[in-house]
Amino acid sequence: MKVNGTCHCGEITYEAEVDPEKVVVCYCTDCQTMTGGTCHVNAVVADDGLRLTAGKPAEYIKTGDNGNKRIQAFCGSCGTHLYACNVEGPKHYGVRVGAMDKRVDLPPKARFFLRSQPGWVVDEASLPGRETQ
Numbered sequence: 001m002k003v004n005g006t007c008h009c010g011e012i013t014y015e016a017e018v019d020p021e022k023v024v025v026c027y028c029t030d031c032q033t034m035t036g037g038t039c040h041v042n043a044v045v046a047d048d049g050l051r052l053t054a055g056k057p058a059e060y061i062k063t064g065d066n067g068n069k070r071i072q073a074f075c076g077s078c079g080t081h082l083y084a085c086n087v088e089g090p091k092h093y094g095v096r097v098g099a100m101d102k103r104v105d106l107p108p109k110a111r112f113f114l115r116s117q118p119g120w121v122v123d124e125a126s127l128p129g130r131e132t133q
Helices: 028-034
Strands: 001-004 013-017 023-026 041-047 049-055 056-065 069-074 081-086 093-096 110-112
Touching: 013 041, 013 093, 028 041, 041 081
Parallel strands: 023 110
Antiparallel strands: 001 013, 013 049, 023 041, 041 093, 056 069, 069 081, 081 093
């Protein structure tokens, strides 16, 4: 599935080819800290499946608990997280679904780092809600 994405301020845009079967929720503590929430939802994208169409993300390298180094890319102006990828070898991107135009068509198929998932995370559909703020 071809998707387009953008950061919150519109400075960075991209195109990606995503496999809807490879959308995952990550509950690792790094993702929780980066989002200020409970998780990141990522689409796994192959090396040649991501193309920046405008702007250049800011990057830093984070070393995970397992010693793997991952590039974390985000908009330097508005802070929107765009993707993470390995430092060495062919790139495998975890592209942030929340910045994609077709996010409603990309429900997660798996969850990772359940040991870090807060115990209070529940099926959100069971919570009371409103259509707008």
